[in-house]
Amino acid sequence: MTTAPERHTCSRAGCRSEATTAIEWRNPRIHTGDRVKTWLACDEHVEVLRDFLAARAFPLRLRPLGAPADPVP
Incomplete structure (x- = not known):
């Protein structure tokens, strides 16, 4: 039995991509x-989404899904 790959949905309000x-x-x-x-x-x-967080001067990091996570500054 195979399972379907996990699908992640965009966090933007109303987006289902x-x-x-x-x-x-x-x-x-x-x-x-x-x-x-x-x-x-x-x-x-x-x-x-990046610009929203950057405008508030929040430390952030972008990474492709599936890439290993490093600490956020």
Whole structure:
């Protein structure tokens, strides 16, 4: 018996597209260095979500889904 590959959906409100990128971020005012949140983005919304977080000066890192995670600065 084979299982279907896991499908990840974009985190942008209302989007149902398949995510291709993980955006790992944290809010340094309320999160310690070991607390990292992850949003998933499709190709169309990766820049919108990244810009939203960058405008708030949150440390973030983009990585393709499936790539190993490194610590967020």
